[in-house]
Amino acid sequence: GAVLQAELLRAAHSARLAGLPRAEAAALRVVRGLRSARGQGRGQRLGDLTNAFRELLAEAAVLVSGAAGGGSARRSYEQGGSLRVYGLCREPVLSATGYGGVATHLLAPDGSRYSVSDVRPGGLARARGAGSASVALGGAVLDHGGLARGGLRIVGATVSPDGRLGAGRGVSATPLRGVHWSEEPAAALFARPVHEAMGALLDDGGHETEGAQAPLLGCDVVVVGAVGEYLVVRVADDGPSLRLRPAHPHPELPHAANLRRIAGYPGLALRVLGRPDLERAATLRPLAVGPVPGASYTLRLPEEWMGRADLGYDRLQGGHFPAEAPPGEAGGPVTAGPDPLADAPLWRVRRLLETGVAGGRRAVAEAGRGTETAAFAVPLRRAGLGGAAGLAEALVAEADRRPRDTFGRLSDPSPDGYARAWLASAIHLTAAERALVVASWS
Known part of the structure; x- marks a missing residue:
């Protein structure tokens, strides 16, 4: 309601006066998410609000520990x-x-x-x-x-x-003069195996803050075909299957149209430069594509394009594709392959965390009473996710802990224990999902 939003806005103002721009930004993101949720905005997602809430609590926990630098209010050059x-x-x-x-x-x-x-x-x-x-x-x-x-x-x-x-x-x-993607220094972006590149990308740690984007990743792929809303490709030299999704889904931008046209050429060799989607298994959001050096069945781009097409601005036409398909590439059933993130029972933990954001502490306590605790803990342990199960159980127990004195008054009204339990489970969930995403690239 308005009272809670006012408290968060006052906290954001206090953070600004104290020179803590990251804490201020996190609080404002939560307020915007709350307003969108209460107003049932078109773009509102409970998962986004949950992520914003996790970032706010994480920033607060770091501040309490005394280890925070607070960030910079402006981008310093x-x-x-x-x-x-x-x-x-x-x-x-x-x-x-x-x-x-x-x-x-x-x-x-x-x-x-x-x-x-x-x-x-x-x-x-x-x-x-x-x-x-x-x-x-x-x-x-x-x-x-x-x-x-x-x-x-x-x-x-x-x-x-x-x-x-x-x-x-x-x-x-x-x-x-510009350089082709087949020339240095650009060629080095496509020479590294994708699983090594993904591991190095996550080790950099530069994308952990909200709003930050993953660095660019390049690879050579072969088109398999379209499945639903994404394009399935196979990384060259017996690499993993990847899903290509539009970098921006707006219909007035040509990302999606270009991917649909590429999907009509199974067996096409492509050099792709894009951003890995760190929330989905083996998913890349391409920004540009080009021909693979030495491949016979690949793109035929104009010389002035310097060997690449920007998918957000250039529109691929029929003349940019080879005339004849290679033998043996006739379309069969196209599958995207296994999805370790979707197959894991971690969605149970996410549902519990989102219940806490949407319904508060009491909703979490109710969700774990009786047989419900075993219903989400047992599948997690069977899948080898004992840490996630233990933290979720601790969250439910803390949410239901309301000690009272002889007169029925709360003897420990502080919400700190519940906040720390929720944050611990949320951070563990993020790390577990990230590990499964990385594994899907190998």
Whole structure:
């Protein structure tokens, strides 16, 4: 209700005054989620509110421990000296708050990742038009489409901790010839086995905060066919099967249309660059595709595209595909393969945590009374998930613990024990799901 939201807003204001922007942002995300849930907003998902609640409690727990730095209120840019960067692809940016634009991803010769963003109010129209807008960086004469297939020599570069290039005073940029994905440094992105790349990606730990996106991952794949809303591909050289989902599902952006057209060419060899979906097993959200060097049945892209198509801006046509399919690639039944995340009983823990967010402490206690505790604990232990079962049982026990004195008054009214039990179960669930996602890539 309004009282609880007001308390959270007051906590967010106090965090701002104390110079704790991460705590403030976490509290505001929970308030927005509560308002959307109570108003039954179209984009409201209980899972998103649960994740926001977990981040708020985690930030509060770190603050209580005295180990928090609090983060920075603004993105700070530091001097990066002179840089040479080469374009990889463009990505449309479209937020639920009405902002739109483009992010162009760049790569340095030493493998460092950078990006140039142009995001402003304007929504979908801004996102579609920004792909051909001029790059506001040191007087460069390129637009974002040219930068994605070209390069820049930057003097006096300013760089944020997440690799974004700033357009501050004193920055100058000169266009360079771009590189194909088959040339260094871009070729190194596709040379590493996908399971090793996924392990390294998660070890970096740079995507753990809310709103952060996974780094780009590249691989060579062979198209198998469409299953439901995703495209099934097989990683080259006997690799795992992957699911390709649109990087952005908006129908006015060409991501989904391009994947549907690719699905009509089973056996097609593709070089794919995209973001792994860390919440789904073996799922990649491609941003750009290109031909595989040396493959006979692969894309035929115009020379000016520099060997890749940005799926959010370029539209693949019939002429971009080979005329004849290779023998033996006639369409049969297409399956996506096993899904260890969907097959695991961890959904029982998530349901219990979401019950706590939607109905509060009493709802968790009721959900675990009688035979209900064994109903979710036994399948977890049978699947070897004893840690998840133990933490869920501890959560139910703490939710039902309401000690009272002789006069019926609560002798321990503090909610800290319940909050810590809920947070422990939520963090364990996130780690367990992440481990299953990583295993699905091998």
